[in-house]
Amino acid sequence: MSGTFQDRIPVLLVEIMRKFPEERSESEVLLVHNMLSSVSMFRRYSGTLQLLLARVVRYQRLERRRVVIKKGHWGHSFYFVFSGLLAVTKDNDGSSAFVDKEPILIKKGMSFGDVALIKTLRRNATVVCMEETELMVVDKEDFFANKMDVELKREFDYRFSFFRSLQLVSSWSYSLIEQMADHSKAEQFRYGHVVVKDTNDMGNIIFIGKGQCDVLRVVDLTSCSAYQRLLKQYADSVSRGTCLPTHGFKSELTNQPGSVIKHKVLLNNPPRPPRGLLADLPTSACFLIDTLHQSSTFGLNQYLMPSKQRDCRRFTLVSQSMEIMRVEKTRFDKLVDNTTMKKLEALQKTYPSDDELCTVFLEHSRWKDYKHSVVQDLFPHRVAPIRSPKTQKQQGHCGPSQVLQQTRHVVNRLKQTKQRVEPKDNKIKK
Template sequence: EMLFSSPVQAAPCRGKLGFKWAVRSVILMTRFCRYFMSRSNYRQFMEFNFRETITNHVMSGTFQDRIPVLLVEIMRKCPEERSESEVLLVHNMLSSVSMFRRYSGTLQLLLARVVRYQRLERRRVVIKKGHWGHSFYFVFSGLLAVTKDNDGSSAFVDKEPILIKKGMSFGDVALIKTLRRNATVVCMEETELMVVDKEDFFANKMDVELKREFDYRFSFFRSLQLVSSWSYSLIEQMADHSKAEQFRYGHVVVKDTNDMGNIIFIGKGQCDVLRVVDLTSCSTYQRLLKQYADSGTGTYCRRFTLVSQSVEILRVEKTRFDKLVDNTTMKKLEALQKTYPR
């Protein structure tokens, strides 16, 4: 209190005395700032502000292309050295990765505690075919390719390589099931990865949590009348290659049903099926329908948007489902088809 009891007086005169007064004022202000930060929860306030900023970026879909330095520093710490607030910061950042959001809330927090940062240059091999799986990866930025050769060189001459893009993950199956890698993954450009290592994975009992999630998905598919004709093995494959994902009320689940690469099953709750505008009286739209009919390209499909009313969904890739589906299931699907008004 005594430090701040005397108000700062105006400069008595110009010249040297005025300069000395200005220097004293700067020193006093510096001491004041240091005293304030030492006696306050300034760091916690800054962390809260930073976490709120990250959350806003995640919710709006405008998160920056690079991981902030503060988060890189946190992910370079050992899991046991991370505070709860630091784990929450990492969790909020990981929430911008689409594949991360498909895990349960419990597993998300476990991953946020153990995930480490890795940045790799173009042409660097991340995993090599034939090696044992020791880690799995989330892609925050950059681009990778999957190849069958050992050094990944074929990806740079292949016209249509299999790509792993931002928001995707890879390597989890080989780690969890203790298998050798069946392909090589190479960086097509500078890439930022969040890595979960085998030791941390099992030390934090993530395998137990994943097993619990698998059992839930298996039970869900087993209870569906749609796939009642499937064998245990086929349903196990469906559960193995699907993820449960929760959406809060009002969040968009699918923006455009015509661009879906997955089949969606509603596990809990429900979705609204919305049509943004009514174009039945629009002459341009009617001409478009006629063009589709005249060109013989097939029926023009209306675009719908799915909006959550607090829903949990299970996604299965269409290509994966097509490999598993049988004739009995196809007939059931045809009977379930709904005709929506144009």
């Protein structure tokens, strides 16, 4: 079993979920809501619907090989997975899941069965437990008695209107847009929250419904040729008994993109400087690569490129207060038509390489160093400003929003030097 004892639902919450909806107090509903908030698919519903679900959801624990839903049966419930693992099969007893080399899996945090329930359809597949599994179940009677269908219909209409308004899919029929709306949820992210930590793990296409988000790239400078040349210069200067100035780089660590190495979300294990190198020389930096606005997408910018030519680097998406819709890439592949394929040509783009980003970073660092030297020469006895303890404490930490503000100058610098650091046909959008 993949989960541990600590991953299971506490006994207190199990007892609450065994009560009838009308028997649950408001405090008990909030306790269940807090627990359900750990389930990623649950968080994709609106706040109103989340509270309705917390009132009616019931607990179910099933053993390995137990069939949860069977192909051809009417949909009477839908499910959230709290722990365990399930598989989707086309047979009636689910046995093929245990011999299939690559079964379709339903993992912790996911949900299933809602479309058949809402639209009163027969199940089009069988779902079987691959191991002991804990489910939160919403039954048809409770679903309609609490008018959750009305709330879901309102959310569906909102998603349908959004996709219908997109120029990219304007050629699609009503039924195709309906499929997009059926298999997506509107998700809200507050300012500074990470939307996608590693874009290589994405199996979805993201559509920006409201607001905007930034595309960040954390670069290991030590792997870049420009940085390695800088190291050689340091080594040569030390052997000659001279030393290159470093105060410009030191300021980068506290006030510029390199300071992102203190942010665990964006860089868990920052590389250490090479042995013998000055400790204040930065080894990594965070760059603002792109800004995605309302109605734009992420995940389609290399859709038409051969797989061998695609950029496989890790990028991170950070919200600037936004709402998104996720659609599985495999589903989009099935729906896309020739007209849409032509429109996708305009969306194809690549981002600057790490070497190009490193070059801009080092140029900026040299400019900072030059300014520092000029100020020192003109004002040799300049008194440093007195800072309060609170200000000093704030300077020691670099949160997500600070990082984004500090890295925006890099985009401007990239635009100014794009003839030198970018391929001829590539552009960076802000």
